[in-house]
Amino acid sequence: MAMLLAITAALFVAVLLVLIRLFAGPTLYDRVLAVNTFGTLTVLLLSALGFVTERPDFLDIAMLYALINFVSTIAILKFFRYRALGRATASGEDV
């Protein structure tokens, strides 16, 4: 248990360091990278907290967070490249 508490503390420190980069920027891509790393750390933190509080359900939340984190990173990058998440065509299909 002490090990898990120690790893939770290490994760908090890492999250703080990543947050510094998230606020400092300077470019959009630094921020997206920081958000992506923040998401990975959040997944680990959720799993660690699930162990500390002895509630294995947290792992399901962690898994969902990993899925959403990946999709959101790609969505943000796509939006800032094309300024749209999809484009309606004459035939009604999305591109």
Next chain:
Amino acid sequence: MTKAVGLLIALFALWLGLSGYFKPFLLTLGVLSCLFTVYLARRMNLLDDEAVPLQLRPGLLLYWSWLGGEVFKSAWAVSKVILAREMPISQQLIAVPCSQKTEMGHVIFANSITLTPGTVTVETVPGKFLVHALTDEAANLEGFADMGRRVTEVEAR
């Protein structure tokens, strides 16, 4: 047909692993939902080599363990760069040739390069990758050629 059965088995294994229930009623519901998903995937023409990569050799697992060792070594090298007082980085964008025949082989090779800290695949064109390397040691073309050979061994049946 093989792809459909493979996807069904994979989906049901995932369902079982995530639910952990073994009551007959719930198992029936699980099988039905997996069958429905396979039906939808078939209707959407998703049952190809990309969605159900059954064509890969089982040597992929061996390759992953080798890759794990490589990732560890290069993570150590990047950590030394980060912790060094002067930070001896010499950034470079280098062209890496890739000789894989299938698209899946290209994907595995490019992802392996990106997964190894110290090198990131930036752009892919047919036959070549543009790779960003952090240090001179990371930009080792013979290392990339070795990795490419190993990927070629697992890519197709």
Next chain:
Amino acid sequence: MDPVTIELLLNIASGIAFTVGGVFLLIGAFGLVRLPDVWSRLHAAGVVDTVGAELILVGMMFQAGFSQTTLKLALIGLFLFVTSPTATHAVANAAFVAGIRPVRLRRNESGEVIGESSHKEFQP
């Protein structure tokens, strides 16, 4: 081996995995703050995403023993293993297309790969 010894060995194994993973995690997060530009920071984020995350998940697997929890942790690990290079590549490619270049570039062969124009044309 009796159960007590096995439990002790599992604890030692997870302790080693946690220590090494946590050290890599902190070094990577520190590198994310310290390194000079977005291109070098990609590699620091790579250290966090690969070695740090996977080793901590492996340590938790040792703690959980053989159960459903281990399976879920393995799924999370597999998912991170597959998606983290894709996300890193997406960031690198977006920065490249936006015209951001590494500082003090030692060697640049990008023209060789994408042709004469250093800026690829995009058809959204």
